[in-house]
Amino acid sequence: MMFPLGIFPYIIGGVLIGIGVSHIYVSTGLHATQSSFFSTTLSFFTKRPYFQQKQYLESRSWRITFALAVTIGAFIYTILLSPEGFFRTSVQWWRLALGGTLVGFGTRLSRGCTSGHGISGLASLSTASLYAVATFLAVGIITAMLLQTLGVTP
Amino acid sequence: MIRKHLFVFTGGLLFGFGLAFGGMAKQEIVLSFLQLKDLGLLLLLGGSACVTAITINLVPKLLKKPFLGGEFKKRKRTLSKRTIIGAAIFGVGWGISGQCPGSSIASIGVGNIPVLIGIASMFLGAYVMGRFFT
Numbered sequence: 001m002m003f004p005l006g007i008f009p010y011i012i013g014g015v016l017i018g019i020g021v022s023h024i025y026v027s028t029g030l031h032a033t034q035s036s037f038f039s040t041t042l043s044f045f046t047k048r049p050y051f052q053q054k055q056y057l058e059s060r061s062w063r064i065t066f067a068l069a070v071t072i073g074a075f076i077y078t079i080l081l082s083p084e085g086f087f088r089t090s091v092q093w094w095r096l097a098l099g100g101t102l103v104g105f106g107t108r109l110s111r112g113c114t115s116g117h118g119i120s121g122l123a124s125l126s127t128a129s130l131y132a133v134a135t136f137l138a139v140g141i142i143t144a145m146l147l148q149t150l151g152v153t154p
Numbered sequence: 155m156i157r158k159h160l161f162v163f164t165g166g167l168l169f170g171f172g173l174a175f176g177g178m179a180k181q182e183i184v185l186s187f188l189q190l191k192d193l194g195l196l197l198l199l200g201g202s203a204c205v206t207a208i209t210i211n212l213v214p215k216l217l218k219k220p221f222l223g224g225e226f227k228k229r230k231r232t233l234s235k236r237t238i239i240g241a242a243i244f245g246v247g248w249g250i251s252g253q254c255p256g257s258s259i260a261s262i263g264v265g266n267i268p269v270l271i272g273i274a275s276m277f278l279g280a281y282v283m284g285r286f287f288t
């Protein structure tokens with residue numbers, strides 16, 4: 001059983017995301033990606049040169065709009081369509097914290113995440129992004145399998 | 155540039171709606187992919203990349219510039235050690251927690267409040283990277 005929840009939520013969800021990214025690209029020429037949001041928002045709080053680079057200062061306001069809209073879009077789905085309503089993860093806080101720190105560090109070092117490398121990068125036929133996606137998929141799977149073997153659930 | 159924000163906002167609504175529709179705001183579903191119990195995440199990633207690929211590669215040939223003016227930006231990334239090491243570190247964090255940046259931001263909208271810990275941690279990780287590794 002490769003798709004216990006069916007294939008349609010995934011395909012429809014993916015196509016909607018693609019339409020959202022396309023809509024922003026056609027209207028503004030911008031690549032609507034996610035992980036840069038952390039670095040550009042930090043530019044409001046630190047004067048360190050890395051965070052004050054021109055492209056971060058130029059994109060920091062629309063990236064906040066974008067993040068806000070992503071949250072509201074998920075909220076609209078939940079109140080209109082979600083069968084079980086609101087959801088809370090049962091993943092332990094230490095995993096959210098440790099994992100989150102590595103995600104923030106790694107995506108910024110790599111300059112892309114599942115959306116930057118995975119959607120926009122692959123769509124741009126970028127070799128760098130292809131290698132990045134192959135790497136985080138492989139390492140992600142190995143890590144999750146290892147934790148599961150050690151008895152950490154979910 | 156209020157119109158730019160309006161278009162980014164409507165696109166972001168679709169992005170967040172799609173993420174939640176595809177179950178990505180639930181770390182359990184992401185983890186079930188990484189544990190190879192449910193391969194749906196590949197369909198979502200592939201579907202969104204295909205739709206975006208058509209747009210990015212076709213539209214600049216049909217339109218001279220975006221609706222709101224400016225230019226169609228090329229996403230330039232050169233392959234380096236940092237690309238791969240960063241992706242590997244991201245992979246470890248993804249496998250530990252089932253969180254990635256976009257799905258965590260969407261998680262707040264589905265009431266998945268514990269993920270605020272993850273988002274705060276992502277800011278910390280992004281800060282450490284920019285402060286000490288550039």
